[in-house]
Amino acid sequence: MTKKAIITSxxxxxxxxxxxxxxxxxxxxxxxxxxxxxxKGVEAxxxxxxxxxxxxxxxxSEKEGKSPEEYVAYWNKRDYDDFxxxxxxxxxxxxxxxxxxxxxxxxxxxxxxxxxxxxxSEIIQFxxxxxxxxxxxxxxxxxxxxxxxEDQYSDLCEKCGRVPAEIDNPRCSICGQTPVKEKTKHxxxxxxxxxxxxxxxxxxxxxxxxxxxxxxxxxxxSGLIDWDITRDIxxxxxxxxxxxxxxxxxxxxxxxxxxxxxxxxxxKGINGKEFWNSADIYHFIGKDIVYHHFLFLPAMRxxxxxxxxxxxxxPTRGHLTLQGKKxxxxxxxxxxxxxxxxxxPADYLRFYLTSITPYSQDDLNFSWDEFxxxxxxxxxxxxxxxxxxxxxxxxxxxxxEIPSIEESDNIDKEAENKIKTLSDDxxxxxxxxxxxxxxxxxxxxxxxxxxxxxxxxxxxxGVGTKTCLNLSVNAVRSLAIALYPFLxxxxxxxxxxxxxxxxxxxxxxxxxxxLQIKQGHKLGTPSPLxxxxxxxDIQKYKNKLSSQN
Numbered sequence: 001m002t003k004k005a006i007i008t009s010x011x012x013x014x015x016x017x018x019x020x021x022x023x024x025x026x027x028x029x030x031x032x033x034x035x036x037x038x039x040k041g042v043e044a045x046x047x048x049x050x051x052x053x054x055x056x057x058x059x060x061s062e063k064e065g066k067s068p069e070e071y072v073a074y075w076n077k078r079d080y081d082d083f084x085x086x087x088x089x090x091x092x093x094x095x096x097x098x099x100x101x102x103x104x105x106x107x108x109x110x111x112x113x114x115x116x117x118x119x120x121s122e123i124i125q126f127x128x129x130x131x132x133x134x135x136x137x138x139x140x141x142x143x144x145x146x147x148x149x150e151d152q153y154s155d156l157c158e159k160c161g162r163v164p165a166e167i168d169n170p171r172c173s174i175c176g177q178t179p180v181k182e183k184t185k186h187x188x189x190x191x192x193x194x195x196x197x198x199x200x201x202x203x204x205x206x207x208x209x210x211x212x213x214x215x216x217x218x219x220x221x222s223g224l225i226d227w228d229i230t231r232d233i234x235x236x237x238x239x240x241x242x243x244x245x246x247x248x249x250x251x252x253x254x255x256x257x258x259x260x261x262x263x264x265x266x267x268k269g270i271n272g273k274e275f276w277n278s279a280d281i282y283h284f285i286g287k288d289i290v291y292h293h294f295l296f297l298p299a300m301r302x303x304x305x306x307x308x309x310x311x312x313x314x315p316t317r318g319h320l321t322l323q324g325k326k327x328x329x330x331x332x333x334x335x336x337x338x339x340x341x342x343x344x345p346a347d348y349l350r351f352y353l354t355s356i357t358p359y360s361q362d363d364l365n366f367s368w369d370e371f372x373x374x375x376x377x378x379x380x381x382x383x384x385x386x387x388x389x390x391x392x393x394x395x396x397x398x399x400x401e402i403p404s405i406e407e408s409d410n411i412d413k414e415a416e417n418k419i420k421t422l423s424d425d426x427x428x429x430x431x432x433x434x435x436x437x438x439x440x441x442x443x444x445x446x447x448x449x450x451x452x453x454x455x456x457x458x459x460x461x462g463v464g465t466k467t468c469l470n471l472s473v474n475a476v477r478s479l480a481i482a483l484y485p486f487l488x489x490x491x492x493x494x495x496x497x498x499x500x501x502x503x504x505x506x507x508x509x510x511x512x513x514x515l516q517i518k519q520g521h522k523l524g525t526p527s528p529l530x531x532x533x534x535x536x537d538i539q540k541y542k543n544k545l546s547s548q549n
Contacts, residue, residue: 001431004279005044007034008257010289011051011096014075015060018082019334020366021327024353025317029435030284031088032354033315035485036430039509045091047264049256050076052097054249055139058235059174068235072097082337086346087488092264096249096256104259105237105252108304109229117190117303118229125186125232126154126179128172134232135172135179137248142167155250156288163291165225186230187239189251194299195220201298207313211361216294227296254297257283258308273308281311287318287361315433318363320353323545332548335366343541344533347487351379351439354486359433368542372533378443384529386446387479389453390472391497391526397458400499400523402473403466412464415452415471416515418445419478423512426482435486442482449475473498473523474515480504481512490529499524
């Protein structure tokens with residue numbers, strides 16, 4: 001870990017609302033990590049942007065009678081607002097259609113071209129006679145030639161994660177007719193020429209997940225193919241000197257990680273390139289875009305002579321299913337983030353998704369019933385219960401004024417040791433990207449203190465009562481700081497109930513394991529942190545989901 005970091009996550013496509021599947025694998029883990037790094041004293045910035053280009057946006061904007069610029073501007077703002085309501089705290093949220101990203105993408109294209117990494121070639125492209133247009137990418141569907149999965153896009157098989165050289169059994173995804181083939185000229189990036197250098201990068205980077213590296217290296221061994229970086233549409237980054245064609249969206253969108261970072265940093269008077277190259281670089285992604293981030297992205301950066309360093313971390317997680325079924329907007333089987341936040345506070349969802357999302361490519365499932373159980377038994381019954389009983393009892397028995405530590409027995413000393421090791425216990429797991437395990441460790445901490453409180457029986461006001469209350473309130477303070485990256489609003493509530501005059505966001509991670517609340521400190525006003533999730537409400541939301549499918 002260095003003292004600088006840039007954190008990015010897969011760019012949200014400006015063509016529809018953010019749903020639960022989006023936030024589970026990328027934006028929530030990135031936000032938790034950024035908050036944690038800042039607590040550790042790292043100069044960390046979370047940079048993101050909307051992905052504005054591509055045929056789907058062009059088609060949809062035409063349907064709505066809007067210009068593509070108007071269309072993506074709406075979704076850029078809507079997505080940012082939805083993320084903000086979920087307490088995703090971007091330091092900067094920009095767009096791939098920005099002048100900065102257009103200029104940077106064209107600069108990279110020219111530099112790669114001048115270095116001999118790009119060539120032009122005549123190709124046969126799918127063309128729909130019914131719709132009178134070439135059909136790039138997502139407007140051709142068919143069967144994956146590798147794994148034989150049906151109904152896959154021509155530029156990405158969502159089943160096996162590979163990019164087909166040519167899709168089998170093609171059909172136009174606009175009208176469903178079989179397209180014909182027409183000649184056109186495209187530019188290609190010599191991806192296969194970078195096989196050894198990409199493999200070397202993967203081999204040397206111990207921060208990358210071993211299972212992801214293994215199958216990417218298997219792709220390399222089986223032979224990479226050169227990458228078509230041209231599209232026959234009008235909406236995209238113009239190819240310098242070429243009319244009627246633009247760069248493929250996957251050429252320019254990950255370059256927005258860099259161009260947006262430079263825009264933000266230089267606006268703060270910081271040398272952007274120097275900062276990027278001296279910082280830890282994180283790209284949080286879902287498993288469906290491994291091919292692009294582990295092959296295209298490093299090859300392009302290597303191709304411009306590593307002018308901008310390759311990522312140190314590419315945390316990759318699996319997909320979220322919903323009630324055991326694949327999330328699908330087209331089939332109306334999803335829950336929008338905005339809709340969910342009309343039901344419950346952001347921290348309920350942040351807690352649940354963190355708890356069930358492992359640091360792996362394994363898929364996970366959102367279950368309304370499991371959500372209710374976890375919130376009621378773990379967040380409320382365990383964590384919330386400890387905070388409320390410790391602060392409530394101190395308020396009632398000592399008028400909110402913290403007593404001194406008296407003589408300590410072995411149980412007290414064990415409790416004190418739990419506080420003193422919490423920062424390392426939780427922090428090491430976050431550094432390893434095991435956020436679900438870090439949350440579990442926090443719950444083990446509150447479980448221990450619930451048991452400690454129960455064993456010491458301070459309500460009997462016997463020997464050791466003052467020590468129990470002092471340690472318990474200090475444990476609540478430690479808990480608040482440890483929770484802050486995960487549940488920022490709840491952590492702030494706890495901080496307020498503790499009567500702290502400072503800001504919780506300014507507390508260092510290491511201070512978690514210090515007993516900073518001393519004798520005589522005056523608490524704020526304790527109150528329950530959470531409301532129970534009612535079974536009747538859960539049934540209502542389940543019925544609503546089923547009825548819309």
